[in-house]
Amino acid sequence: MSLALPRTPDLTRRHFLGATALQAAAAAGLTTVSAPASAADRGAAAGDSFPAVVVGSGYGASVAALRLGEAGVTTLVLEMGRLWEEPAADGKVFCGMLNPDRRSMWFKDRTEAPLDTLLWLDVVNRPIDRYPGALDRVNFEEMSVYVGRGVGGGSLVNGGMAVTPARSHFEKVLPGVDADEMYRTYFPRARAMLGVNSVDPDWFGSTPYYRYARVARDQAHQAGLTTAYVPNVYDFGYMEREERGDVAASALASEVIYGNNHGKRSLDKTYLAAALGTGKVTLRTMSEVESVRPEPGGGYVLAVKEIDVNGSVVSRSEVSCRYLFLGAGSLGTTELLLRARESGALPGLGEELGTGWGPNGNIMTGRANHPWNPTGARQSAIPVLAIDDWNHPTHPVFAEIAPVPAGIETGISLYLAITDNPERGTFELDPASGKLRLNWRRGQNAPAVASAKSLFDRVNRANGTSYRYDLFGDDRAFAGDFCYHPLGGCPLGAATDAYGRLPGHPGLYAVDSSLIPGSIGVNPFVTITALAERNIARVLAEDVTTGR
Template sequence: MLTRRRFLVAATGLVTGTAGVTAACQSAPSDRPPSRPFHRAIVVGSGYGGGVSALRLGQAGVDTLILERGRLWDTPDEDGKRFSKMLPADTRAGWFKEVPPSLVPSFMGISVNAVAEQNPSPQPVQAGICDKVTYGAHDVFRGIAVGGGSMVNAAIAAVPTPEQVHAAFPDIDPAEFLGTYVERAKTALRISYRDMNWFEQTPYFQYARVGRKYAAAAGYGVDYNGSAYSFDYMMREAAGEVPLSALDWEQQYGNNHGRFGSVDQTYVAEALQTGHVTLRPLTEVTGIRQEPSGEYVVSTREIDRWGTEVARDEIGCEQLYLAAGVLGTAQLLLRARETGDLPNLHDELGNGYGNNGDIMVSHMLSAQDPAGTQQSLLGMINLDGRADPDNPVYASMFSMPLPVETHALGYYAMVRTGDRAVIGYDRQSDSISIDWPQSHTDHLVERAKLVFDRVTQANGVDYRDDLFEGKAFAPNTVHPLGGCVRGQATDLFGRVHGHQNLYVNDASLIPGYIGCNPFMTITALAERNIEAILAGRR
């Protein structure tokens, strides 16, 4: 059907970007308001894609502004810490929430929310670091901060297999993607690898060694992933030489020490050092539009840490890079399309959303296989069944780091289904929605159950439902993907169809599923995209 939007896109010839920095304008349009600030480029978001984009633009000498909705977590509070522990958590944990969002909401009948309520934070609600949003039959968790999800994830630097790269990106040579761009991401993010002698004897990974044994009994291997958390620092923690972090209930709400590979300390810090990049944290982008001159105008709302509005502004730019994560990028583009501020955006926008096959699960451990009373919350290992052509799986193992034996093993599993959803926009409420039906979650549970039935039966243990409030499987995702899929809503390097000099460079480009923890893939793809854009490749 030839809609008005499709006609406009066709009539403009699907204009998709500049031929590179050297062909771009060198100054602001002459007919613009002189009071409106102007930058050659604006990057919205400072996670993996935004950090990559800002650094490479800065290195190319492009005057670039990073706009980030969340805080720059660079200053300790009166307690000497920047971040909150996971339990008990304070209001630094949640984005304007008294009770923080938790991936594991209960244990043995005890509610994590109840613990938080019984230990009120000395601080009021604030621009905390983690948010949870429910869309249909699944929950999405995301980091809101300078550094994005790199601040709150488990730092698992999983590398996709060549088969996974080919399935997600059929046009990209897996050898080049893995050998050039993933390696570039490893270096930039300071990915470290464990000392296996230490791993085999430390009490902090006893649960992982038990999980490896259980996986082997079911016919699965494991992947010893790299980490954006320093294994060297972790070994010094265990030796009592440095302050504790990964070994002291710090992970989902940030790490006060040891997470040296987060984007704020790598890509963003290096971008600022170029002298061509500036950063405005606690600045939400509320709208984007394009003037007849071609200039993009970005509307912003700045708040302080406690949510008080400080200023509203309009900022102009020649090149606009959207890297606000799947939810943020989709909302900005869909709002602009539906309000007419960017009328030529493609009808594919919003399609292809997936949750990377995420589903959480837990089972018992036998009395002969204790998890231990000390656990590392970072540097986990993964049950690796990606070679299974019918039901591939990648599942990060974790345990509850309590000072008592729990006999619990949990997994953050990624399984494959063909289910995808559409991200929609409601103009009246100015919000997005994701049509994620219960059947999609049921399919995830079915796939995961095939895997973990093998694990539990091979080891003579049962599922346990006390970690997820009465359910053995929990539909939580920290890996939303898609909504602005490359080759559909954009060209193959993230140039958005219909508007020149408009780019997407984040997880929105990935078609719903990669099959392992995706931040290395997101970073590598962003590196490839910005390299091509700066060089004018098509």
């Protein structure tokens, strides 16, 4: 059954107002979005000066925007991607995975999906026109990072798996955070706002669209392993109606990594809609923050570049604020802060800035099933099951059972394994280009590969199966050169204080995945959201002058 969004009258009204504003702006081709506000509210922002600015519109940024708006603080949200609301000529906002077009990727000439080949054939990725698409693959020397581009950030392109981490692991990763408070207050708050729900086990057990997951589940059980249903922000009630043909298909039409046209409660439908509905929050899209400097007398000035759909610079401007919340993700927030530190604009940020980066132990692998045990040509693109071996004494793994929604029988069981890899990388600025550089070597993923191999060797032995070696462009069985879950760069309690404040710079905060050092053991967005809820509550109580 689906879990509805919070039904308090005020919040329901805010969602409606914000969603209406987003749709109207998209229909009119606007890059600035705001809901109706009073004259006093409109006057609180004089020109390009705002009491608060939030950079980014992903999980942490969206939490900050909503809670600032609720507190009466006039706030500007700056997002470098586009607003994904208006259908294209084919009647769809997003393109599908099986026939991707320019909407798929952020200014690329070719798609860069994680599965690169099938039977070693180059049939997965294809040429596209350059466009500000929904998914970006940021390619460093020995690691690539997938990130979402657009209003809603990673919520647009992820699989929606809304997992709360094991408390013991959370306490190990973030020992300075009160776990009682998080599990009592902030995790439940985040799950409710995100619209987390679970698949109906009876429907899961009968639908052909999850045969692939049931096959992988049974093989894991044959090896003595435990599986668990995984909650999601995709509306499973909607998915059941998709199967009946009552509504337009999305998850059942192979949509996920380039966006879902229906069914998913992405941030533009939850936190961001509610934020805009306060009447205190304005959103500017296609606006990239290039640098930050302090304002004489307090506050900050941001240099902002606005681009068009061709990537051309339309304008450059400056925006000032008293309170600045950086929510541009592990890569974006870290790059802005490093640039400010190295230029001397924000001295004293400390040597911990740029440290603690990790890919959340991400390893992808595939197994070959016997011909008499097919995985199904019809597959839901939204995962709902995982192998949970996190309590293994030496090789803990939480392995998502992933779809291969190719529209044909592939015989592949695919997994994204999350491991407890202790290795960490660091960020620095390339002196030649001034761009972010990740110091991470492929060998640092050896512990993660060893953990994944330990798990899937057991599955293969128990079922007489083997690995697939044809999926990643060469003959590897394990792909550890890309990740979906970049974490760290501005670790909480090290580069910041215990609530994301940057030392020596009042009114400056990190609010996103950069705060979590390297690994959280599960898909991280619920943790990012809950941590942002916890941090913004303290900041609003102690730092911010509200009612402006």
